[in-house]
Amino acid sequence: MDYSLENSFEVQEKIREKKVAILPIGAVEAHGPHLPLGTDNILAERLADKIASEVDAFVLPLLPYGQVWSLKNFPGSLTISNQTLIQLVTDLGKSLYEQGFKVFVLLSAHLGNITALKEAARHLYESTPGLTVLSFFYPGTTEVMNQVREGEKVHHTYIHACEIETSIMLYLAEEFVDMSKAIKDLPDIPPDADVTPTPWERFTRTAVLGDATLATREKGEKIVTLAIKNSVRLIEHAKKRDRTTQ
Amino acid sequence: MDYSLENSFEVQEKIREKKVAILPIGAVEAHGPHLPLGTDNILAERLADKIASEVDAFVLPLLPYGQVWSLKNFPGSLTISNQTLIQLVTDLGKSLYEQGFKVFVLLSAHLGNITALKEAARHLYESTPGLTVLSFFYPGTTEVMNQVREGEKVHHTYIHACEIETSIMLYLAEEFVDMSKAIKDLPDIPPDADVTPTPWERFTRTAVLGDATLATREKGEKIVTLAIKNSVRLIEHAKKRDRTTQ
Amino acid sequence: MDYSLENSFEVQEKIREKKVAILPIGAVEAHGPHLPLGTDNILAERLADKIASEVDAFVLPLLPYGQVWSLKNFPGSLTISNQTLIQLVTDLGKSLYEQGFKVFVLLSAHLGNITALKEAARHLYESTPGLTVLSFFYPGTTEVMNQVREGEKVHHTYIHACEIETSIMLYLAEEFVDMSKAIKDLPDIPPDADVTPTPWERFTRTAVLGDATLATREKGEKIVTLAIKNSVRLIEHAKKRDRTTQ
Amino acid sequence: MDYSLENSFEVQEKIREKKVAILPIGAVEAHGPHLPLGTDNILAERLADKIASEVDAFVLPLLPYGQVWSLKNFPGSLTISNQTLIQLVTDLGKSLYEQGFKVFVLLSAHLGNITALKEAARHLYESTPGLTVLSFFYPGTTEVMNQVREGEKVHHTYIHACEIETSIMLYLAEEFVDMSKAIKDLPDIPPDADVTPTPWERFTRTAVLGDATLATREKGEKIVTLAIKNSVRLIEHAKKRDRTTQ
Amino acid sequence: MDYSLENSFEVQEKIREKKVAILPIGAVEAHGPHLPLGTDNILAERLADKIASEVDAFVLPLLPYGQVWSLKNFPGSLTISNQTLIQLVTDLGKSLYEQGFKVFVLLSAHLGNITALKEAARHLYESTPGLTVLSFFYPGTTEVMNQVREGEKVHHTYIHACEIETSIMLYLAEEFVDMSKAIKDLPDIPPDADVTPTPWERFTRTAVLGDATLATREKGEKIVTLAIKNSVRLIEHAKKRDRTTQ
């Protein structure tokens, strides 16, 4: 349910009922030739809507700017610092708490945001007792991703504009995918990429981390369905839990 | 033109051509019984689209959170601090400058953002020579607002959920206005409201500052048409100007 | 009454009686050939003394440094950042509140300070319940300024080293004005000056915004008399109001 | 020479000649029954004027607020944080450097400011090569103070509202001293006062650290004469030194 | 080689030769009944010494304080914030760069530090071109840990005072382990622990995450040997790489 379409004469009662606010968070970031810069924004919004309808939550307006350090030098990418993102989410959390929300879901479709979101969640843990803050990036789906992937896996953690992310887009937002332009790119990620700051231009010019041509709607559906199931379970758990007495 | 739908293989050339990025900025804020919490967001986006099509600019994804100090205690309102907003816009300005943009338009449909936006613009003035930053809130329309207004004017500067703002909504986004709920509220704003921090609950319970029942699409059209004309002229001027040589 | 001439053995009782502290705030800034760099400081002090004697308030020592972004590149100007000014005034407000004051008047004779002063006032609104903070820059005098002005008005808001400000100086501090050097300068302020950061060297070399030769003591008297009257009324209102119960 | 009485049409040439700006810095602080809250401000201004006339320097407007941690709970005291003071002085130093000054003298008559002033001086050392920043608190006068003192010395470093400071006031600003109220107070400063934060209310109710009744104009003259001589020598040295080549 | 035992007359030449500085970083944190609070400090130092001797690097003095959010409420734990840790490491990195080092190894034996260390590494990436910063927490050992573990694995990522960490201690610092007190604790970590801030007192009172009684020196040796091998390879790679030309 779209929070921003509510009006202030009726919203208070609904907040008391629903308890949960979901903030979709994405980024503006290079995603290869077949996906738009706003891919993570589209994914965050679509996912948020699906989850919200299952747990009867409010969906807040999309936060479309994220931390894009690794790809910030690619054409089109825009980045904000971790510090800025932490402050923004902390400010919002305080406002939501004042408004009566009990659960604040930070639903990011961009992995690069997670560090800042977790830090913000810790800040809010101290300043807003009674508010549970959840940070999601496709929770509990590592295994299913590995199962559906047919192409080579080029990195143990990153999924970006690849078979996996393109599949998710095909399921959630097919109209923004141009499969005719999808490419296969298996960059040789240097061995130190996990231990030293490594802008991606060091190993790829496409920003595609795998074989996007293998993407299918069905693969995406499997991942998204599980992500939603896990998200719903975690939110329902948080709704029942009363942080103030724990 | 929607920046986030571009892809990174083609966007660079287009940035060089267009030069201009428009960031619509709104807020989530109480707007009376007839307008949604997201009114300023809807307005910012619609205005940005109209202006962009006239000056051939990119429209960036909406920034839907703003500084809502005065109304932050009203049901549904969400606020971020001036400091957070300054940092966010400054970060984005630096990214846009790195990407090659020459003009960055901060188009806010929420007056409360302007202080932070002007401060961010000054920070960027030093750190991004060559980028012109413009801050808009219906530029040059004070007079036409006074002309079209039939009801009483309750404050010299604020327009909020009133005859004026509702008219603008009727012209730009009629589908989100419920005129059957529009009310007239002429709060007695205390004489010190301009000189001391004054949360609006001190003088209104509705957050409507005037007679919203007098709103019409035609009034809105007059204001918006002029705002667009002025915005276009200012942007065209900025495109021609070369900040680095001035 | 000069706060800094009190001694600590007697001041506490007087604070309880007077309740009000007025902080005159100015700037060191280019003011044309006929006015000194410290014009705004002189004005703030003189005004503060006059107002204080009418409302029986303490006058704090002058804060002579302000935010002078627009004129900072003119010979002689000194500037501090908004952030610095906000912190300084917030620190002082907390101290005054600890000392027992109920009303803190930020009396600036320099328009550029107002943004920071209003932000500081909001910070203090949260941290010092029971303290009312008022920010003044010739309150309620726009109309009388327009009435007395005979020369051309070059900007809708700025008054600087012009017919108006020189008149105020002639009334409050004639000994610092050299009318033999007063000049007329009608700069063509660019249309974008209100929407983009615009250092004044873009449009003037004198820093005089109008015809200073038309300044008279009588014009100044009209403006100052009204400014004092309005200030007194607002301070008396604040003294009666009890912020803690509102 | 009073910087703030200059005008912007003539000041640039004078800065080039004089090279030196002296900033008098004081505090608003309890000073016993016989001295006003603004004692340190008066002293800083008078000293600055005397030194400036000997080295042909500009005197900037007094900064009347300082770090008053130890006495902040005494009636009348006002304090700002070290952080705020550092930022303020750093901002001013940058401005002075832009205006062409070569030497920036931080002349404090309040010992509590020195920590912040030295930190600001270090910040400026990096950011303004070519500007020499000097921090003074009666430089080189410890010995003469010990010589002239007839009463008991209650602390190895502090001088406050005592025989010494009152003597200096008698010499520099007799009209603000009420010797009929001068008292003798020999507080027993706890042995840990130098190693743990110790608000002075722990050991004194008067804020007088010694026997103020023994103060004389002559004692003050000896101290001030030496302080001026030392200050002049240090400033002349700084004028000759070219920081950029050292 | 212990950096702090060098003297300033000879160190410069050695820095030029060695190029690499290793900073061991630990924490003071509850580690069950059989391991001391300083376990991570001991581990970091021992590991650093072993690696340094293989790559001929300098070992810097141990940084013994880390970010201990999750266990900060356990008896004995001490924590510093991420922000503080980021600043500290960034300051040190700048100093090392000034001294001529080319590679800065952040060797943490405490997982909770890694977020801050990676952020500091990114800050240094911008401010110290030519310095490669590596962040290590037993690099590349996940698999071998899973192989040697005989007991139940209670969390996918955390290793703490358990079979694994105790084994490492037995290999690197047996004298600090009291196996007679080692316990088995298989806490039921709540399903939301990965997505919401979860102080460990929510699921354990011992802070032991597994079966410490199964720890052996041999298991530890396998892990440490691989960690060293991987670290050495990464450092050698960094020494050869010239960041300024990449």
Add this chain to the structure above:
Amino acid sequence: MDYSLENSFEVQEKIREKKVAILPIGAVEAHGPHLPLGTDNILAERLADKIASEVDAFVLPLLPYGQVWSLKNFPGSLTISNQTLIQLVTDLGKSLYEQGFKVFVLLSAHLGNITALKEAARHLYESTPGLTVLSFFYPGTTEVMNQVREGEKVHHTYIHACEIETSIMLYLAEEFVDMSKAIKDLPDIPPDADVTPTPWERFTRTAVLGDATLATREKGEKIVTLAIKNSVRLIEHAKKRDRTTQ
């Protein structure tokens, strides 16, 4: 007693008994040809151990990085900013207070740290009522240092790698002193060194401030014995004092 060797099952009771935590703080800094870079670290640790055994306190792990502005350009020196040091010590103080400590001793063997430590102590004074914070740098030993010194005194306050500091090292840590390399250097410290930021390369190339060849174990013993005696007395005083009722 070494805090980091305690375990979390037993430490709480011991904290209640001992009440006192001593943090040794040093620096990595050029100390001439005969003393290692880590001299201040060694001294801080040795002193802390001796004092702790007399007052039955816990010794925390050494903080080996300090503010080394004056010598930061000498080979081998590493520096962190005052701001970083303040935050670090403030964070630790809060943690110690949460753990139940009543007295926090900041024992620095590096003079350059004292400004930051005193500022941190003041921050903690407000935020941790009930915790007494003591800052030590050889308390109360100025006189004995002057007595034992046979060589020339080159500065009224600094002791660095000279007769005095080398003597202290000979007494506390003879194994790290190479007297065969000890030198005499009597730099001519410029008269403005106390009033303007003065990196020591302006007056010395050795970083030895005096005649280190005159150092003896006996001189060191006298100083250290008194420093310990004074420290013990101050700590015992702090243990008895109850800050919450004062």
